[in-house]
Amino acid sequence: MMRKKVSNKELRTSSYDFTLPSELIAAYPANPRDHARLLVYDRETDTITHAHFYDLEKFIPKECALIFNDTKVIKARLFGHKPSGGKIELLINRPLNAVDINVYIRGKVKPQSEIIFDEDLKAQVIKLHDDGSREVNFFQNDKLLRFEDLLPIIDKIGHIPLPPYIQREDEKEDADEYQSVFGKEAGAVAAPTASLHFTPEQHARICENHTHAFVTLHVGSGTFKPVEADIITNHPMHSEYYDISNAAKELLDSDTPVLSIGTTSTRTIEFYAKHGKIQKGEANLFLHPQNRPSRVNHLLTNFHLPKSTLLMLVASFVGLEKTQELYAEAIKEKYRFYSYGDAMLII
Structure with missing residues (x-):
């Protein structure tokens, strides 16, 4: 079967722009x-169904396996000060x-x-990078810390790194709400948001009724970076650490249909x-x-930012025009957008 030719329009970043009323940002x-609400798009019948996330099981195709990302968000936002007293905010x-x-x-x-934090934690700047990021080492009582030793310290003094479009400070409840119920591998600085809708009961029930497996992708802050190039293929994609479990490898190496939980x-x-079936490394x-x-x-996913690589990922499943149509429908029906917003299922 010949693949549909990609139009120039589908490669233009401007094609992925849309206007979202601010009240629809959750x-x-x-x-x-x-x-949460659930917009279901069936590609075979070209139909849209409006439902709720608790209806998800009704729409999962039979004989379909589910793959979840079990990453866990760390308290990556730290407030400290310079030795001179000037305030500093650091995001891991x-x-x-x-x-x-x-x-x-x-x-x-x-x-x-040097940046000084509570719990006798210090960061020393090693390098400044052209992309605006910095490279640091962390010390506690002058002892150089490995990343795994840093995690329990920032769990005490850090803050959940809510995305910039959630225009409020993090609250106590966000420590649980901005985590999936099955997250266990600490390392992400942004949540895999499609996963946030599952309750423990629903997740257990679905796993009992469907073959499933876990992968780990530690989501970086680059996930929020808008595409600035005029042509999307000129965008330098960020890299994130991934690990494919043996159970997921076995599933992916089979011909079982897969429902991916999230981008x-x-x-x-x-x-x-696409890259030699390597089980762990850097994915870009x-x-x-x-x-x-x-x-x-x-695909199960949330509703994403304009001009984002995540929106373009949705278009890789259904094409640009259908993506624009689905988002226009979601806005018309007042779905809630972004990390704490509603979900969409593409079957």
Whole structure:
């Protein structure tokens, strides 16, 4: 079967822009989680159904396996000060190795600058990067910390890094709400948001009735970076650490149809499928209408930012025009958007 030719329009970043009324940006999650709304698009019948997340099981195709991302969000936002007293905000992005950590710092710093935090924690700036990020080492009582030793400390003094479009400070409840109920591998600085809708009961029930497996993709802050190039294929895609479990590998190496829970699971699965079936490493896959999925059959996702790589990933499944139509329908029906917003299922 010949693949439909990709139009120039599908490659233009401007084609992925849309206007979203600010009241549709969700500042808080649905309560309970599974009471979020669910827009279901069936490609075979070209029909849209409006439902709720607790209806999800009705729409999962038979004989379909589910793959979840079990990453866990860390308290990556830290408030400290310079030795001179000037306030500094630091956002951990990702570890580069055991001790060198890529971060973003709000406030002027130079190499060898020190930032002081509670719990006798200090960060020393090692390098300044052209992309605005910084490289630091963390110390506690002058002892150089490995990333895994840093995690329990920032769990005490750090803050959940809510995305910038949620225009409020993090609250106590966000420590639980901005985590999936099955997250266990600490390392993400943004949640795999399609996963946030599952209650423990619904997740257990679905796993009992469907073959399933877990992958890990530690979501970095680059996931929020808008595409600035005029042509989407000129966008430098960010890289994130991934790990495919043995159970997921076995499933992906079979011909079982797959429903990917979220864009993060999708990027992981498709990187594995398209890059030599390597089980762990760095994934920087950019899915769009000229680079379509080859292993994922169905997608559960939230509603994404204009001009974002995540919106272009949705278009890799259904094309630009249908993506625009689905988003126009969601806006018309007043669905809630972004991390704490509603969900869409593409079957």
